[in-house]
Amino acid sequence: MLNGAVIGCGFFARNQLHGWQAVPGVRILALCDRDPVRLAETAARFGVTRTYADAEAMMAAEDLDFVDIATTVAAHRPLVLAAARAGLHAICQKPFAATMQDAREMVASMERAGKVLMVHENFRWQSPVRALLDALRDGAVGRPFFARFSFRSGHDVFSGQPYLATDPRFIIQDLGIHILDIARAALGDVTRLSASTTRINPAIRGEDVATILLDHASGATSVVDCSYATRRVPDTFPETLIEIDGDQGTLRLEAGYRLVIQRDGGTEIRNVSPPALPWAERPWHNIQESVQVIQSHFIDCLRNGSEPETSGRDNLRTLALVEAAYASARDGSRIAL
Ligand code: NAD
Ligand code: 89V
Numbered sequence: 001m002l003n004g005a006v007i008g009c010g011f012f013a014r015n016q017l018h019g020w021q022a023v024p025g026v027r028i029l030a031l032c033d034r035d036p037v038r039l040a041e042t043a044a045r046f047g048v049t050r051t052y053a054d055a056e057a058m059m060a061a062e063d064l065d066f067v068d069i070a071t072t073v074a075a076h077r078p079l080v081l082a083a084a085r086a087g088l089h090a091i092c093q094k095p096f097a098a099t100m101q102d103a104r105e106m107v108a109s110m111e112r113a114g115k116v117l118m119v120h121e122n123f124r125w126q127s128p129v130r131a132l133l134d135a136l137r138d139g140a141v142g143r144p145f146f147a148r149f150s151f152r153s154g155h156d157v158f159s160g161q162p163y164l165a166t167d168p169r170f171i172i173q174d175l176g177i178h179i180l181d182i183a184r185a186a187l188g189d190v191t192r193l194s195a196s197t198t199r200i201n202p203a204i205r206g207e208d209v210a211t212i213l214l215d216h217a218s219g220a221t222s223v224v225d226c227s228y229a230t231r232r233v234p235d236t237f238p239e240t241l242i243e244i245d246g247d248q249g250t251l252r253l254e255a256g257y258r259l260v261i262q263r264d265g266g267t268e269i270r271n272v273s274p275p276a277l278p279w280a281e282r283p284w285h286n287i288q289e290s291v292q293v294i295q296s297h298f299i300d301c302l303r304n305g306s307e308p309e310t311s312g313r314d315n316l317r318t319l320a321l322v323e324a325a326y327a328s329a330r331d332g333s334r335i336a337l
Contacts, residue, residue: 001025001026001027002025002026002027002065002066002299002302003027003029003062003063003064003065003066004020004026004027004028004029004064004065004066004067004068005028005029005030005031005032005058005059005062005064005066005067005068006020006028006031006032006067006068006070007031007032007033007055007058007067007068007069007070007071007075007079008032008033008069008070008071008072008075008093009031009032009033009035009038009039009041009042009043009070010033010038010070010071010072011160011161012070012093013042013070014042014045014046015284015287015288015291016068016070016120016291016295017042017045017046017048018277018279018288018291018292019288019291019292019295020068020295021046022277022292023292023295023296023299025299026295026299028046028048028068029048029050029062029063029064030048030050030051030052030058030062030064031043031046031048031050031051031052032051032052032053032054032055032058033051033053034053036053039051039053050062055067055079055082056082056086059082059083059086059088060086064086064088065088065089065302066083066088066089066090066091066116066298066302067079067083067088067089067090067091068090068091068120068295069083069090069091069092069093070093070120071093072093072163073093073095073096073097073098074098076092076093076095076096076097076098076102076106077097077098077102077105077106079092080092080106080109080110080117080312081105081106081109083110083115084109084110084112084113084115085109085113087113087115088115089115089116089117089302090110090115090116090117090118091117091118091119091120091295091298092106092117092118092119092120092312093119093120094119094120094121094177094178094315095173095174095177095319095322096119096121096312096315096319097319100316100319100320100323103312103315103316103319104316106312107312107313107316110312111313116298116301116302116307116308116311117311117312117313118294118297118298118301118308118310118311118312119310119311119312119314119315120291120294120310121177121178121181121294121310121315121318122178122287122290122291122293122294122310123178123179123181123182123240123287123290124178124181124182124185124309124310125290125293125294125297125310126240126274126286126287126289126290126293127272127274127275127286127289127290127293128239128253128257128259128272128273128274128286129182129185129240129242129253130293131253131259131270131272132186132242132244132251132253132259132272133185133186135251135259135261136186136244136246136251139248140246140248140249140251140261140263141244141245141246141247141248141249141250141251141261141263142246142247142248142249143246143247143248144186144187144218144220144244144245144246145219145220145221145245145246145247146220146221146222146244146245147183147186147187147220147221147222147223147242147243147244147245148222148223148225148241148242148243149179149182149183149186149222149223149224149225149240149241149242150179150223150224150225150226150240150241150242150243151175151178151179151225151226151227151238151239151240151241152225152226152227152230152232152236152241153227153228153230153232153235153236153237153238154228154229154230154231154232154235154237155228155235155237155238155283157228158204161174164204164206165203165204165205166204166205167205167206168205168206169206169207169326170199170204170205170206170207170208170228171197171206171207171208171209171210171226171227171228172195172197172207172210172212172226172322172325172326172329173206173322173326175226175228176210176212176224176226176322176325177318177319177322178240179224179226179240180212180214180224180318180321180322180325181310181315181318182240182242183214183216183222183224184317184318184321186222186242186244187214187216187218187220187222188216188217188218188220189216189217189317189337190214190215190216190217190317190321190337191215191216191217191336191337192214192215192334192335192336192337193212193213193214193215193321193324193325193328193334193335193337194212194213194328194332194333194334194335195210195211195212195213195324195325195326195328195329196210196211196329197209197210197211197325197326197329200227200229201228201229207329208227208228208229209226209227209228209229210224210225210226210227210325210329211223211224211225211226212224212225212321212325212328214321234255236255237283238283238284238286238287239255239257239286240253241253241254241255248263248264249261249262249263249264250262250263253272256273257271257272257273257274257286258270258271258272259271259272274286274289274290275289276289277289277292294310297309297310317337320337321337324337
């Protein structure tokens with residue numbers, strides 16, 4: 001049995017707590033939040049009796065194997081460093097760190113401690129995205145030379161996550177980070193990038209539209225386009241729509257979780273809808289299922305000693321794309337990675 005604790009009992013943590021209940025051989029022993037009301041409510045809802053306001057006190061007092069950090073980004077660095085000092089494995093929510101320097105320090109501290117660090121970068125673990133990646137890796141379209149990774153919605157994300165309306169950075173840091181990570185998972189690392197951003201919603205502080213052009217080391221080009229200002233019916237939140245052109249055919253992940261593979265004059269259409277887990281709420285069920293999938297991956301890695309696909313070290317490259325996109329949008333430059 002592996003013992004874990006969840007730090008941060010806010011909007012998203014309930015998905016992580018539901019997820020843990022379904023991962024065999026794991027038990028969440030303790031919860032931590034600085035907010036006593038959220039802590040008590042979450043403890044009661046998930047039947048966790050051991051609760052703490054202070055994460056380091058919890059790490060010292062409990063017999064833990066890992067911590068699951070579900071706070072917003074400002075607390076990620078101190079909590080990962082504390083986990084390293086306590087000799088615990090850690091999962092940390094995205095965005096992994098506020099700066100590249102912090103991120104490198106977090107990765108180095110866990111490597112020195114000899115502990116596993118995974119970033120909760122769950123979009124590439126969504127089962128529809130996974131179906132597309134599997135088809136691509138199986139050679140369904142040959143060598144990919146172009147792709148578009150698109151997330152456009154008018155869904156009200158601010159009511160559940162009010163900080164998204166007030167943070168100076170919005171869509172690239174919160175959502176684009178996931179889509180850039182999917183682009184990396186599909187086409188590999190990026191050598192050059194340029195980006196344009198704008199803000200359509202006058203009631204928020206950061207950018208809510210971003211268009212990013214990527215050159216991949218493989219020679220492929222891709223576009224990552226994100227918007228929370230798009231009025232469309234039906235709204236596709238929270239689907240990432242993907243098109244990939246290869247030298248042998250095309251792959252499309254279309255609205256409604258339809259995977260379309262065209263090759264040699266033929267068309268194959270697969271329904272790759274994610275299962276709606278018993279605790280899930282539509283339309284979030286796609287994201288919610290991926291939480292359970294990424295948690296299972298983390299536990300598999302702890303058991304077999306392998307590095308998670310979305311490890312802290314891997315995530316440095318996704319985070320670098322976020323930083324480069326903001327830099328490019330600021331001054332119009334094309335950035336070499
Ligand atoms: P939230 O503000 O609702 O919850 C964060 C909680 O952490 C709060 O209750 C706060 O009191 C607590 N906290 C902060 N610092 C702490 C500390 N040092 N010690 C103990 N408790 C502390 O935030 P949220 O919307 O749940 O988002 C949390 C993270 O999850 C963010 O980084 C967000 O980007 C990410 N997120 C990820 C996904 C995904 O699909 N991967 C979806 C939504 C949110
Ligand atoms: O996944 C996320 O990080 C969320 C949302 C899908 C709303 O952008 O914040």
